[in-house]
Amino acid sequence: MSFTLSTTASDSKARAGVLKLAHGEIETPIFMPVGTVGTVKGVHNKELEDEIAAQIILGNTYHLYLRPGTSILEEAGGLHKFMGWNKPILTDSGGYQVYSLAANRKINEEGVKFSSHIDGSKHFFTPEKAMEIQRSIGADIIMAFDECTPYPCEKSYARASMEMTHRWLRRCFDHLEKIPELYGYPQHLFPIVQGSVYPDLRQKSAEFIASQNAVGNAIGGLSVGEPHEDLYEMTDLVCNILPTEKPRYLMGVGTPDNILECIDLGVDMFDCVMPTRNGRNGMLFTSEGIINIKNKKWERDFSPIDPNSPVSTDTFHSKAYLRHLFIARERLGPQLASIHNLGFYLWLVKEARKRIIDGTFKTWKTQMIPKLKNRL
Amino acid sequence: MSFTLSTTASDSKARAGVLKLAHGEIETPIFMPVGTVGTVKGVHNKELEDEIAAQIILGNTYHLYLRPGTSILEEAGGLHKFMGWNKPILTDSGGYQVYSLAANRKINEEGVKFSSHIDGSKHFFTPEKAMEIQRSIGADIIMAFDECTPYPCEKSYARASMEMTHRWLRRCFDHLEKIPELYGYPQHLFPIVQGSVYPDLRQKSAEFIASQNAVGNAIGGLSVGEPHEDLYEMTDLVCNILPTEKPRYLMGVGTPDNILECIDLGVDMFDCVMPTRNGRNGMLFTSEGIINIKNKKWERDFSPIDPNSPVSTDTFHSKAYLRHLFIARERLGPQLASIHNLGFYLWLVKEARKRIIDGTFKTWKTQMIPKLKNRL
Numbered sequence: 001m002s003f004t005l006s007t008t009a010s011d012s013k014a015r016a017g018v019l020k021l022a023h024g025e026i027e028t029p030i031f032m033p034v035g036t037v038g039t040v041k042g043v044h045n046k047e048l049e050d051e052i053a054a055q056i057i058l059g060n061t062y063h064l065y066l067r068p069g070t071s072i073l074e075e076a077g078g079l080h081k082f083m084g085w086n087k088p089i090l091t092d093s094g095g096y097q098v099y100s101l102a103a104n105r106k107i108n109e110e111g112v113k114f115s116s117h118i119d120g121s122k123h124f125f126t127p128e129k130a131m132e133i134q135r136s137i138g139a140d141i142i143m144a145f146d147e148c149t150p151y152p153c154e155k156s157y158a159r160a161s162m163e164m165t166h167r168w169l170r171r172c173f174d175h176l177e178k179i180p181e182l183y184g185y186p187q188h189l190f191p192i193v194q195g196s197v198y199p200d201l202r203q204k205s206a207e208f209i210a211s212q213n214a215v216g217n218a219i220g221g222l223s224v225g226e227p228h229e230d231l232y233e234m235t236d237l238v239c240n241i242l243p244t245e246k247p248r249y250l251m252g253v254g255t256p257d258n259i260l261e262c263i264d265l266g267v268d269m270f271d272c273v274m275p276t277r278n279g280r281n282g283m284l285f286t287s288e289g290i291i292n293i294k295n296k297k298w299e300r301d302f303s304p305i306d307p308n309s310p311v312s313t314d315t316f317h318s319k320a321y322l323r324h325l326f327i328a329r330e331r332l333g334p335q336l337a338s339i340h341n342l343g344f345y346l347w348l349v350k351e352a353r354k355r356i357i358d359g360t361f362k363t364w365k366t367q368m369i370p371k372l373k374n375r376l
Numbered sequence: 377m378s379f380t381l382s383t384t385a386s387d388s389k390a391r392a393g394v395l396k397l398a399h400g401e402i403e404t405p406i407f408m409p410v411g412t413v414g415t416v417k418g419v420h421n422k423e424l425e426d427e428i429a430a431q432i433i434l435g436n437t438y439h440l441y442l443r444p445g446t447s448i449l450e451e452a453g454g455l456h457k458f459m460g461w462n463k464p465i466l467t468d469s470g471g472y473q474v475y476s477l478a479a480n481r482k483i484n485e486e487g488v489k490f491s492s493h494i495d496g497s498k499h500f501f502t503p504e505k506a507m508e509i510q511r512s513i514g515a516d517i518i519m520a521f522d523e524c525t526p527y528p529c530e531k532s533y534a535r536a537s538m539e540m541t542h543r544w545l546r547r548c549f550d551h552l553e554k555i556p557e558l559y560g561y562p563q564h565l566f567p568i569v570q571g572s573v574y575p576d577l578r579q580k581s582a583e584f585i586a587s588q589n590a591v592g593n594a595i596g597g598l599s600v601g602e603p604h605e606d607l608y609e610m611t612d613l614v615c616n617i618l619p620t621e622k623p624r625y626l627m628g629v630g631t632p633d634n635i636l637e638c639i640d641l642g643v644d645m646f647d648c649v650m651p652t653r654n655g656r657n658g659m660l661f662t663s664e665g666i667i668n669i670k671n672k673k674w675e676r677d678f679s680p681i682d683p684n685s686p687v688s689t690d691t692f693h694s695k696a697y698l699r700h701l702f703i704a705r706e707r708l709g710p711q712l713a714s715i716h717n718l719g720f721y722l723w724l725v726k727e728a729r730k731r732i733i734d735g736t737f738k739t740w741k742t743q744m745i746p747k748l749k750n751r752l
Contacts, residue, residue: 038697038706320444327444335711
């Protein structure tokens with residue numbers, strides 16, 4: 001893996017970079033579509049590549065561990081081969097879903113016991129286990145096993161959890177060294193900064209993570225319900241501590257305006273279910289604002305879904321047609337909306353990168369933010 | 377419209393033809409994917425054209441009348457423009473759905489009163505109304521308003537219904553002459569033979585329909601639960617009466633083996649929801665037999681979904697992956713299965729056409745039928 005910062009904006013901490021991984025190069029800042037359980041919901045690989053222009057996607061360790069399971073993934077030769085995606089993949093550690101989806105969670109120093117949300121079967125995740133599962137999945141970038149604290153969170157709990165996450169990180173690194181890569185290419189472990197919304201905890205965590213000299217670093221525990229001010233304050237604080245020359249990944253963020261603000265603070269990588277999840281419910285993000293395509297006002301609007309979109313289905317189909325598909329509860333509605341939203345997110349980060357390189361990012365961002373929040 | 381029978385098999389009544397319509401040419405025998413309410417469920421237009429190689433699709437008048445409604449369709453410039461499909465379209469008359477979906481049906485000589493299955497709103501379809509709606513939709517081929525009798529059906533009811541369908545046909549023709557085409561290209565009305573499974577009624581109906589000198593003719597009221605022997609017997613009887621030089625459309629049929637058998641009897645056009653509906657439930661039709669992809673036996677089968685398929689997703693993705701998508705209830709599962717099944721149906725009729733032309737249809741059909749029925 002290599003990370004080259006090809007330029008730095010003069011009036012912002014925003015960066016444009018190139019991240020090289022075994023399965024290809026990624027131009028940062030980048031948004032990673034979420035491919036939960038071996039598929040970006042409702043989207044074909046070909047659409048991901050040709051229409052959306054995704055450069056890297058995310059897989060969820062918790063989901064993939066439960067279905068199809070590591071044995072099948074190994075037999076397939078890893079997730080890339082199983083799902084037919086030959087560009088880079090990043091997997092989370094499973095921690096977040098264990099806390100948000102699984103039942104009967106019991107966390108202690110050793111790890112987390114939980115029951116599957118699918119069949120109630122009992123499982124035990126430890127830092128070591130999370131590394132082993134991620135070896136079986138075979139993503140290019142893998143994540144440390146952490147505890148993602150909820151919001152709000154008592155400071156004493158946040159501190160103890162953060163310290164445990166730091167101890168778990170050492171176990172991740174140690175165990176990963178002992179277990180070989182399975183598919184002949186390297187996997188890179190990113191540690192995760194925690195500390196809830198407490199500046200002193202965030203600082204301590206960021207300093208600890210920075211000292212680990214990992215090839216890339218992540219910021220976790222945000223976008224879990226806290227006010228946007230806290231999200232930006234914590235991200236800013238942490239980005240000022242994490243090493244400049246390593247990629248920074250802000251986990252689970254966010255809305256289009258969140259993404260532009262956090263690019264401005266020095267974040268390089270993002271993922272979020274919002275474009276696909278909200279898309280499936282008929283919410284479209286566009287360069288002019290947010291559209292609820294189910295609204296009556298689009299009933300006879302025969303203009304393209306998004307005339308400025310690089311996605312061919314956006315210029316091919318009309319808003320009236322897409323609305324009709326949603327009203328008639330046709331599968332094609334969520335499909336088209338997911339492609340649109342992902343295409344828009346990828347367009348947004350590509351455009352941001354262009355503006356960083358030509359030195360106009362800050363001006364452009366200031367113009368874009370009100371439009372992105374606008375309800376059409 | 378023109379229909380050219382380019383060849384006739386020597387050992388079968390199977391025919392290969394070319395049907396020319398305003399929106400393009402169709403090579404017969406042909407299968408028409410069902411695009412119920414302005415979309416073939418879960419399938420993009422591009423996939424329909426490039427992967428499945430559909431030449432004509434079917435729209436349902438009942439569904440399109442209720443949603444989006446004729447006013448929106450007219451404002452869009454017809455269904456072709458509304459949904460972005462520029463090849464031929466055929467619409468049914470709405471009759472079948474009125475009988476199978478709507479509530480509180482009351483049929484009399486004038487027409488059918490019914491309540492919408494969506495919101496209970498009351499509507500009244502007459503032969504005249506069916507012509508007007510189909511003008512608004514703007515399909516290349518439109519169907520006469522008929523009553524599709526259920527199975528089983530008392531002979532006295534079948535006779536009375538058939539006679540009313542014949543009277544309704546005259547009203548369709550008469551009214552269609554009075555109302556202009558809306559979009560500058562011709563629409564062609566196909567009348568429908570009824571008569572349930574009674575040979576004398578079918579003969580009478582086929583003779584009446586043949587005497588109308590329509591540009592094409594349809595066989596309705598079959599594939600509604602009757603034994604296959606009856607389906608074949610009625611189809612054979614009717615095909616022997618309907619004019620040779622006009623295309624014959626067997627409505628709502630059927631399984632792959634049904635289709636080959638009925639091609640053998642002289643049918644040129646087919647439609648059925650089976651490839652998409654069964655596909656959404658995980659049933660795949662292939663040249664080697666039927667696959668229930670949810671079965672455990674495919675769990676670790678990393679061979680292509682269908683190695684012989686013209687559809688790229690069939691050779692790209694494995695059975696194990698498709699099974700995983702179904703087990704995890706991912707949208708992409710039904711999407712891939714629908715594309716596969718439609719691609720297979722289109723391959724099947726194309727292959728049949730090739731065999732008719734080279735004179736080997738009967739031999740090929742005899743080899744194919746047991747394979748098509750085989751459960752893998």
